[in-house]
Amino acid sequence: MSAAPSRSLTPRSASAAPRATQDPAWARWLLTGVALLFVVLFLVLPLVAVFTEALRRGVGAYLAAFTEADALSALRLTLLTALIAVPANLVFGVAAAWAIAKFNFFGKSLLLTLIDLPFAVSPVISGLIYVLIFGLQGWCGPYLVSGAHPWLGSWLNAHDIQIIFAVPGIVLATVFVTFPFVARELIPLMQAQGTDEEYAAITLGASGWQTFRRVTLPNIKWGLFYGVILCNARAMGEFGAVSVVSGHIRGETNTLPLHVEILYNEYNFVAAFAVASLLALLALATLILKSLVEWRYSRVLESSKVGA
Amino acid sequence: MNVKSILFLLFGITAALGASAKDVQLLNVSYDPTRELYVEFNKAFAAHWLAQTGDTVTVKQSHGGSGKQARGVIDGLPADVVTLALGGDIDPIASLAKLLPTDWQTRLPHNSSPYTSTIVFLVRKGNPRHINDWDDLVRSGVSVITPNPKTSGGARWNYLAAWAYAKRHQGGDEAAQRFVAALFKNVPVLDSGARGSTTTFVQRGIGDVLLAWENEAFLALKEFGADAFEIVVPSLSILAEPPVALVDRVVDRRGTRTVAQAYLEFLYSEKGQDIIGRHFYRPSEPAAIAKYGRQFPQVELVTIASEFGGWAAVQQIHFADGGVFDQIYAK
Amino acid sequence: MHPASESIDPRTDLEIRDKPVPRGSGRSVLPGFGLSLGYTIFYLSLIVLVPLSAAFLKTAGMSWAEFSAAVFSPRVVAAYRMSFGASLAAAGANAVFGLVLAWVLVRYPFPGRRVVDALVDLPFALPTAVAGIALTQLYGVHGWIGSWFEPLWAKAVGAAPWLSWVGTKIAYDRPGVFLALTFIGLPFVVRTLQPVLEELEPELEEASATLGASRWQTITRVLLPELAPALLTGFALSFARALGEYGSVVFISGNMPYRTEIVPLLIITKLEQYDYHGATALAVVMLVASFVLLLVINLLQKWSRRHHRI
Numbered sequence: 001m002s003a004a005p006s007r008s009l010t011p012r013s014a015s016a017a018p019r020a021t022q023d024p025a026w027a028r029w030l031l032t033g034v035a036l037l038f039v040v041l042f043l044v045l046p047l048v049a050v051f052t053e054a055l056r057r058g059v060g061a062y063l064a065a066f067t068e069a070d071a072l073s074a075l076r077l078t079l080l081t082a083l084i085a086v087p088a089n090l091v092f093g094v095a096a097a098w099a100i101a102k103f104n105f106f107g108k109s110l111l112l113t114l115i116d117l118p119f120a121v122s123p124v125i126s127g128l129i130y131v132l133i134f135g136l137q138g139w140c141g142p143y144l145v146s147g148a149h150p151w152l153g154s155w156l157n158a159h160d161i162q163i164i165f166a167v168p169g170i171v172l173a174t175v176f177v178t179f180p181f182v183a184r185e186l187i188p189l190m191q192a193q194g195t196d197e198e199y200a201a202i203t204l205g206a207s208g209w210q211t212f213r214r215v216t217l218p219n220i221k222w223g224l225f226y227g228v229i230l231c232n233a234r235a236m237g238e239f240g241a242v243s244v245v246s247g248h249i250r251g252e253t254n255t256l257p258l259h260v261e262i263l264y265n266e267y268n269f270v271a272a273f274a275v276a277s278l279l280a281l282l283a284l285a286t287l288i289l290k291s292l293v294e295w296r297y298s299r300v301l302e303s304s305k306v307g308a
Numbered sequence: 309m310n311v312k313s314i315l316f317l318l319f320g321i322t323a324a325l326g327a328s329a330k331d332v333q334l335l336n337v338s339y340d341p342t343r344e345l346y347v348e349f350n351k352a353f354a355a356h357w358l359a360q361t362g363d364t365v366t367v368k369q370s371h372g373g374s375g376k377q378a379r380g381v382i383d384g385l386p387a388d389v390v391t392l393a394l395g396g397d398i399d400p401i402a403s404l405a406k407l408l409p410t411d412w413q414t415r416l417p418h419n420s421s422p423y424t425s426t427i428v429f430l431v432r433k434g435n436p437r438h439i440n441d442w443d444d445l446v447r448s449g450v451s452v453i454t455p456n457p458k459t460s461g462g463a464r465w466n467y468l469a470a471w472a473y474a475k476r477h478q479g480g481d482e483a484a485q486r487f488v489a490a491l492f493k494n495v496p497v498l499d500s501g502a503r504g505s506t507t508t509f510v511q512r513g514i515g516d517v518l519l520a521w522e523n524e525a526f527l528a529l530k531e532f533g534a535d536a537f538e539i540v541v542p543s544l545s546i547l548a549e550p551p552v553a554l555v556d557r558v559v560d561r562r563g564t565r566t567v568a569q570a571y572l573e574f575l576y577s578e579k580g581q582d583i584i585g586r587h588f589y590r591p592s593e594p595a596a597i598a599k600y601g602r603q604f605p606q607v608e609l610v611t612i613a614s615e616f617g618g619w620a621a622v623q624q625i626h627f628a629d630g631g632v633f634d635q636i637y638a639k
Numbered sequence: 640m641h642p643a644s645e646s647i648d649p650r651t652d653l654e655i656r657d658k659p660v661p662r663g664s665g666r667s668v669l670p671g672f673g674l675s676l677g678y679t680i681f682y683l684s685l686i687v688l689v690p691l692s693a694a695f696l697k698t699a700g701m702s703w704a705e706f707s708a709a710v711f712s713p714r715v716v717a718a719y720r721m722s723f724g725a726s727l728a729a730a731g732a733n734a735v736f737g738l739v740l741a742w743v744l745v746r747y748p749f750p751g752r753r754v755v756d757a758l759v760d761l762p763f764a765l766p767t768a769v770a771g772i773a774l775t776q777l778y779g780v781h782g783w784i785g786s787w788f789e790p791l792w793a794k795a796v797g798a799a800p801w802l803s804w805v806g807t808k809i810a811y812d813r814p815g816v817f818l819a820l821t822f823i824g825l826p827f828v829v830r831t832l833q834p835v836l837e838e839l840e841p842e843l844e845e846a847s848a849t850l851g852a853s854r855w856q857t858i859t860r861v862l863l864p865e866l867a868p869a870l871l872t873g874f875a876l877s878f879a880r881a882l883g884e885y886g887s888v889v890f891i892s893g894n895m896p897y898r899t900e901i902v903p904l905l906i907i908t909k910l911e912q913y914d915y916h917g918a919t920a921l922a923v924v925m926l927v928a929s930f931v932l933l934l935v936i937n938l939l940q941k942w943s944r945r946h947h948r949i
Binding site: 023024028031032034035036038039040042043044045048049050053083091092095096098099101103105109111112113114115116117119120121122123124125128129130131132133137138139140173175176195198200202205207208211212233234236237238239240243244254256257260261262263272273275276279280282283284286288290291308 | 670674679680691747749753755764766767774776782783816884885886902903
Binding site: 253262 | 382531562
């Protein structure tokens, strides 16, 4: 987005009737002021508050929060979760975008709505459904404990298969809440690009896979990257859904956002905000990366537009 | 990566987590205020177990609101032992999930409660609102902080202590209900757990008085300074018995019964009782009571069994959906 | 001026003129239709549809009386009011301030614009629990903003007692819920409006001015109608997101029954009382609401696309 405005601004300021499309100075100042005040009150101050609280006892206490064993294991679990959830949704996103953008079929709108659904579902509900399925009182739960299926192999029968209150449940809940992100980025992009280039490639004798790799992928790579960044940020930051299925076992099933809550509940406010600031830094890094991608991305498109 | 390989990976991880437990691992699922207690106790038990058997034991901890934790165990959180805020939260683990027998509370001494506690008031230094007893909490303009009794074990003790006081001093259950309703009118924030309430009172500066576990009140003085808060002991309170229990189905499945049983029994040992006393819980063994008794204020304590007829009745009458607590809030 | 080009914005399909694509797999030379659609449907079923159907099946085991008792009890109805009311208010605030912000970002160059533009996405990326704690810290009685705002507010409530319906303080009362929901919904309005604003043709405004309209008339009669579909979409997205929000709200709301209790919190409360049926029944109500909202959003986007083709 950041690079986009300059495109539209340049021709307008040189336009023939500037007074007609420009607002009076006082209005510009007022609106800019309102917008900035809003941004400061809602976005900047919370961010500043996190870092102020985190550094309240100095840099030493701040850094100490990250070297603690439970914080490290929370970090590891968060990274592992993202490492599984993001690629899984990436593959899905590409497949869904290919089917939806390149072909017409019955029920496309419904499919699009269903893909969006996890985004509008309350995180609490996303956690609840996995409890209903894998909980000990749920559908599958009773069959997952050891001794429940003597007809299966001895290994399976001798071990509990722990889904919720363990890593698989946390991963599943995360996959659910980050489900639409990549697909949502790619579908409009690939719809806009149409199918001409792929047709040409196929006609010239390329295989399907070659066409995808040499023609489609270069066209969508920035959108893809952009979706992955957002998906990753959400995967690492999810709280509500993960909280329902985590079990809060210290050093084992706590992700970073849950660790923040635990530290907060232990009156360890400095450490809580320190870990929170790590997540905020992650958010900031995401935003910077995203701006860079957008900048690259708009330049690529700009040049392709000039070429066309 | 396709779905199959993801599933494979998921199961792989699960298996790895299960298989790596060469030394014994226990999971103790507990409620909010016991974090510090069990950090120290687990270390002591590990040393004790190593000396006695040569095995290393790691006790994993999970803390949260008592009701939330019980729900976790019912849904399959593999707790070897539960140490919750009240018997009423272990009962459903027995009755709903059938993970332990319903007579679990008779299996260990003192109603399976190796430590007890009570409910006291934490006020701001100098007690500016002159809060001395339960009556002062229903005065208009006094702001009372307590968690939500629906989700917090501690809050249920708060509620019942107030009820018992009003029943005693104002005569009858109806008067008690009016009294408790008036008290909850003065509550501006209902956090879901005891720790949330303490943070609201101490850190956010909301409220004139915090209804707290005695051990939480002592801990708050230690953590946040005795120059900022003081403890007020009401004329009557309730004997809070946070019980512990072995989760039979889990320990039998995992083969941890012996060590889990030893873990709970160690709570009653001299060492265990000592740690309990140092963390401001009231010990239950006579020797430790003699040693730590003086740090606790003398206060008349009623019990759940004698005053309310046990947790099953309390849960049904007061905290079930549509029960007395809900009626208080229904306009 | 070049004619309207295709949208290049990755975030929305508002502006996209779809190129014609082949109908059905049989007539297309492009490969992979069966595979990609098959995998899409398989994965969608596995991750979304089957788990969600668990909620519906669970409630299917309830009688209608049980179901309606669970979803229409007075406390639950009060929570619907709170959830829907606060989400509406927050989405409304976001529509107004998001419009201003998007307008300023697209039309007025000012130093630091890129930074502000990047910051708009912060609520997407910041974990909601962190947001909730930070907002409570700021807007509580002793917070940077709360400490000077609350005395003012207390005076205002003294002068106009009806204000206490809104709340007697910011954090731990209704305004706190509103704040948290506004925070998490902000990017949606800005990000749906920005591309549309960028693509707006200056000819429209010029023509309007040439025909003698004042700037105000141009804005209200020409620009706003042009922006309306995108604005509504942003509003609806922000509303849908607010409705389900849990993490940030529990820290700041005070969680008072009949006053600041939201539906997701009630679901958790019921779950913690082992009332699986009650929790699931509420979840089903919210799921249906989300689904309807999404359908409306998709229709809005279709409408807006058609609107822009003319």
